[in-house]
Amino acid sequence: MIRVRLFGRCRIYHDPVSPVLRAPAQVGWDAWFRTIDLVTPQPLKGEELLRRTRGWWTVEPNDVAEVVRKFGRLVVGNSGELLVELPDRETVQNLATALKERFGDQVQLANSVT
């Protein structure tokens, strides 16, 4: 499997940007009749992280997800990066072409090596 990063363009400055999950959400609980001390980290899944780009990217994340799903799946990397997992290099190229046809230069792929 090959993993590549997904970059959109910042709505303000139009430069390529990609979301990174720096830390998972810390979810605790309030209850009416008891105290719950439990706090659990809640990491985001790939499509959930992509959805967070709404209002930040120049394109709609749902539209991006629609294209990406035809070729691979969205995942979050070990360092919190938004990645697309694809079976081989040919599929990477096909996805790059499909993104260019749909979004022009507003969405790009980059290697995932950090």
Add this chain to the structure above:
Amino acid sequence: MNDTDDWGRDPQVRAMRRVFSGMETLQSRLLEKMGVSPLDERLGPWRRAALRVFEQKWTELSGKGRHLSEEEVARIYLDSLANVLTKDGLVVSNEVLSALNS
């Protein structure tokens, strides 16, 4: 693209867009001339290293009170990236840089 571009009304935002666009154009042209694919695995570390060099240079020059044009800022980034590629063993000729800087 979003239908309304309220941010584009701000002249400073438009200026930064031109700067980033210039940087991206020079980066693309340099990598194309060097035969480096946009999906090359070395690009991520190169870009990060180039950004560190670029930010340091930009801060130094700005701190000296020197006003930099948008083109100059983009060329500083190009030089920073070229510097990183050279340190990593690639040959970035002066001819290539001159052609990109013209």
